[in-house]
Structures are given as C-alpha cells and as structure tokens.
Amino acid sequence: MSTRVAKGALWVVFGLFFLFPLYAMADFSTRNLLSGGRTMAAWANLVTDEALYQSIITSLLLAVLTVVVMLILLVPTMIWVRLRTPWAKGAVEFLCLLPLTIPALVVVVGLKNVYLWVTYFFGESALTLTFVYVVVVLPFSYRSIDAALSAIDLGTLSEAARSLGAGWATTIARVVVPNIWSGVLSAAFISVAVVLGEYTIASLSGYQTLPIQIVALGKTDGPTSVAASLATLLFGFVLLLVLSLVTRRRRHA
Template sequence: MADFSTRDLLGGGRTLQAWQNLISDEALFSSIVTSLLLSVLTVAVMLVLLLPTMIWVRLRAPWAKGLVDFLCLLPLTIPALVIVVGLRNVYLWVTYFLGESALTLTFVYVIVVLPFAYRALDAALSAIDLRTLSEAARSLGAGWVTTIRTVIVPNVWTGVLSASFISIAVVLGEFTIASLTGYQTLQVQIVAIGKSDGPTSVAASLAVLVFGFVLLLGLSLISRKRAGRRTGAAELTAAVPLGGP
C-alpha cells in the first residue's frame, strides 16, 4: 500500500501527491474530520452510558448482568442493513430535532461498538474488587460520581482505553451504515475516490491502518507500564516487614 500510494502512475518514479491529497482534497479532508469527530463522540457517549450501567449492575443489580450481557452482545448478531432499516423511523425524529448532520451517526455507532466495548470493560471490572473499593469511598463521604471518577476509573483505566481505542477503530472502519444512510464518512469517501484516484484512496486506507496500529501500540505500552508499576509496588510491599518503618 505504501509502494502503490507513492508511485507516479503516469510519469514514473515516486510522488507524495496522493498523501498531500489527504489535506488538499476538500471532500476527503472533510470526511476525515467527520469520522474523527464521530469517533470522539461515540467513545464519549459509550463510556457515559455503559460504564456507570455496568458498575450499577455489579453493585446493585447482579441479577441483571445476564440481561445486560445479552443486550450488549446483540448487535453482533444483527446485520448492519437490518440496523439501518430498524432505525429508519427513529432517525426521522433525530434529523428533525438535530438536523441532517453526519454526526448523528453517533447514536448508531454507539450500538455497533457496544459488544467490543462491553467485553473490554467487563474484563477490567472483573479484575478488581469493585464492591470493596466503592464501599470504602462511600464510607469516606464520596458521592457516586466522585467514586466512579476518582476511585473506580483509575483502577480500570486500561479497560477504558481498550474500549475507547477499539471503538475508534470500529468507527473509522465502518462503511455499510454510513453508505446506506447517505453520509460522507471517511470510508464512504475512500470508496468514491477509489473509482477515479487509486493512489489517494490507498493512501487514506493506509493512514487509517497506521492510526489504528498506533492506538493499539499505545495501549500495549500503557498496559505494560501499569503492570510494571503494580508488580513493583507488590514486591516493595512484600519486602517491607509488618513492623518495619
């Protein structure tokens, strides 16, 4: 992909024109900005809705865990075409109140990323003693918002990052829903440009892949760093005797 996107198909040799088009092409640049904004909004809405719900279910309604698990994994079994058709009437009201902006796809994308985000957050919450942490914070006078923000989230930060990065990758790579609803997101624009300008289309696709790789690499480095800190703290605690200074 790097070789093809830098190849001058007409004059021979190498050129960076395809990569310059990512910024100079107004339609492509606009679609890039739209997809990035969709990623940020999708992650924000997903975390605000999903993380407090999962915490509440674990602490107050453990009987509902199976139901939440089923609902969050359900989008995996429903084709994108069915989702679009099912939400068509709902989106008539969404566009009526919020306009026909592509950013309204946020609501659909939150549903699409639920299975991936749920698994990442569920694994992180299962790795900590959530009840003890929350009860300790509450006994010291912290409200629920403060408990979640300052006590629980720092302990599941790797899971939050994992859910966020996976959601960003899913949104940046989503084509079917955006195409069926007629919005010009990055993937839709890549397909449209590919019909007339192959190198630019490939350059944009490669940029998305590299961006996703950088996010996953960053997640891996952060996870290792936090694991190293926990291991060091555990070794230091074990090395200090109970009556020591």
C-alpha cells in the same frame, strides 16, 4: 536452541505476511503512474482534497463522540449493575452483545423511523450517526470493560470510598475508573477502530464518511484511495501501540 530458532523464523514469516501488504500500499501510493518515479501527491491530497479532508474530519469527530457517549452510558451502568442489581447482569450483557447478531442493513431499516426524529432535533448531519455507532460498538466495549471490572474487588473499593464520604460520581471517577483504566482504553480504542472502518451503515444512510470517500476515490484516484487506507491502518496501529505501552506501564507501576 532449535525452539528459539523456530520461534524467530515464525516471527519473521508472520512479520513479512503482515508488513508486505503495507509496504505494497506505501509503494503504490507514492508512485507516479504517469511519468514514473516517486511523488507524495497522493498523501498531500489527504488535506488538499476538500471532500476527502471533510470526510476525515467527520469520521474523527464521529469516533470521538461515539467513545464519549459509549463510556458515559456503559461504565456507570456496568458498575451500578455489579454493585446494586447483580441479577440484571445477564440481561445487560445480552442487550450489549445483541448488535453482533443484527446485520447492518436491518439496523438501518429498523432505525429509519427513529432517525426521522433524530434529524428533526439535530439536523441532517453525519454526526447523528453517533447514536447508531454507539450501539454497534457496544459488544466490543462491553467485553473490555467487563474483563477489567472482573479483575478488581469492586465492592470493597466502592464501600471504602463511600465510607470516607465520597459520592457515587466521585467513587466512579476517582476510585473505580483508575483501576479499570486499561479496560476503558481498550474499549475506547476498539470503538475508534470500528467507527473509522464502518462502511455499510454510513453508505445506506447516505452520509460521506472516510470509508465512503475511500471507495469513491478508488474509482478515479487509486493512489489517493490507497494512501487514505494506509493512513487509517497506521492510525489504528498507533492506537494499539499506545494501549500496549499504557497498559504495561500501569502494570509495572
């Protein structure tokens, strides 16, 4: 009984610790600083402020493109390495985890000459940050997908599919991926969270993404800046909740 009470007390303490800052942000973003009372003007600015709205769209597009490119590159590569070239697993893991050790400033400076060609072919759009963000999210995505692949008998599944006449594309898309779906979702959601919160690379590259706009608004319009920050946090919370529900449902299926 005492253990249950202690656990309940800890849950309450940790809940207050994490929820109180969110409540404070919601309170500040809905407060009318001039005349008092409550107003939703700051939240309305998320769609009425043109610069903020465009930065939200840009960041969401960057998140989607980053996830798509990352999955297309990483999932087939990791499956192929495990099945055909297991001796290269260490090298692939090292390359995927390497971005964790490189500061964002070094990444921007190192890719400056490469991005001269990127902007030449794709234009000076903020969406070209996709290529850098794919590199940034590799360590987190690799761990999620690697854990999912380690939990299944990949060799048996692929051999069974191949013996039934399935090609490699069919084997990956219809046999392997459904069995590592939780890892794929984890990699995707973590990548979205990283992209939506990335500030340094976008700032040094001179592009207007959501974090850049939030910092700029913080100097002139505090409530709108806090509202945008809270919306980003809530969006990340919803993604984690969806991941938890999907993973739990697949385990019980």
